[in-house]
Every structure is written in structure tokens, then in C-alpha cells.
Amino acid sequence: MAFKRRTEKAINRLYTAFHKGELHPNCHCKCAVGNILNQADFWAAFSDSVGEKNLSYVGRVNQLLGRRFEGFTPQELLDIEAVFLKRLRFEATGKFSYNQDDLFYGLEAVIKYLCKLDHEPNLLCIEELLDYQPKKTSLLV
Template structure:
């Protein structure tokens, strides 16, 4: 059995609650994936000059080089998480009013695609199997399920 690290558990709980409570919005720094992972704060936006960019600015580099963590995630990891979320939601990154974006960015189907990509990335960052991978539920061995739900 795989143990889920605290930072991953907290991130999953925050994202789950945001999705179901209507507090997930890719265009808002407090309600995007990273904003919700960090408890609906927007302080992370000062790590980069552009929302959705993978490039740290001076302040972001200082925090990265000092080994600072925000809810367990480094500045570079936070930018990677946000860029993944935005791309999976259908945005062209970094965000800019002229760049491509989905017709309805807060549509549940759009947000689900973004969250699925983020959760896959979060699991990769912590070297744990993707918690959203449902394929094992349908594996069979000699006409019997390999995985039994309790």
C-alpha cells in the first residue's frame, strides 16, 4: 500500500473542495489550481511575471535558491502545476487577453480536465501512482477482478 505524502493529501483535499464548492477558476490567482493548493491565497503570483509562465522572476529565483517551500511545493513546482492546469483547461500560456482560451473556463467539464492533469502531475512529483487511474478497477485475472472494492 502506498502512503500519500502530506503535501499531496492537502493539495488533493483543497482541489476537491474547490471543485465541488464552486471555488475553482483558472483566471483567478486565488481560485486557480495553485491558489487553492495554497489555501486560496494569491501570494504565489509574485514568483513569476506572467500567470501560466514556467519562468521564475527575481523573487521566485530567490525563494527557489533558498529552498523555500509553499505548502510543501517549491516555486518551480508551483509554476509547473499552474501551467499544467491552464493548458489542460484549454488556455494558451502564459495568460494574455489575445491568447487562446476556452469558451467557458469555469465549466465543470473544463475544470475536471484541468484537475485530472494536475492530479497526475502532483502524483508524479511525489512518486506515487496516479490516484485518478481507474484502469486497475477493471483488470481481471481468470474472469475475476484483480482489485476488490471494500
């Protein structure tokens, strides 16, 4: 299955970061968007706080200028990070608490969002990939 280049590249980078142990939501370079942007942290200036979906002044300027980073607009990048962080626990210390399962489910949500964003079938949903809805429950459960 061929996906849009930006979706494929983003999923590959996230997959690699997850398996190398380089996915850390408390670091702008190593969170979901940081890894999509090849471990860059400039995108953090696009919002006033972590996980916020509202663009800051810098984010609005880049958005209005039509800038794209690895194919994504500043707003799309903030939305991707918000989807990822939503699956993690925010502690009173101001940091995200997580384990490997939390990261997995966060990435699952991001992949689903990326597919939706680019009007692609959900990579993780076999029914969408095969364009088939079973009529009855499988006996192989």
C-alpha cells in the same frame, strides 16, 4: 492508500474548491495553486506572467533559499499551475475560457502530475493502484 502529506492536502483542497464552485483560473487566489495555498495569491510573483513556468527574480530568490509553501517549491507551484492551465482555452481577451468539464480535466491532469512529482501511483489509474496490468480487454465495456 497513504500519500505524502502535501499531495493529500493539495488534492483535498482542489476537490473541495471544485465542488464548491471556487475554482476559477482567472483569479490567482482561486486557481489550482491558489486553492492549494489556501486561496493565497503571493505565489503569482514567482513568475512574470500567468501560466509561465520560468521563475521571476522573486521566484528564483525563494527557490534558491529553499522555501516551500504547503510543501512545494516555487518551481513546483508554477509547474502545477501550467499543467492545470494547459487544459483550458486562452482567449484573445487575455482570460481563460472554461466550463466545468475543462476544470475537471485540468484537475485530472494536476492530480496525475502531483502523483508523479511525489513518486506515488496515479490516484486515477486503477492499474497503478492495484499494481496489475490486465492481459486482455474486459468484456464489461
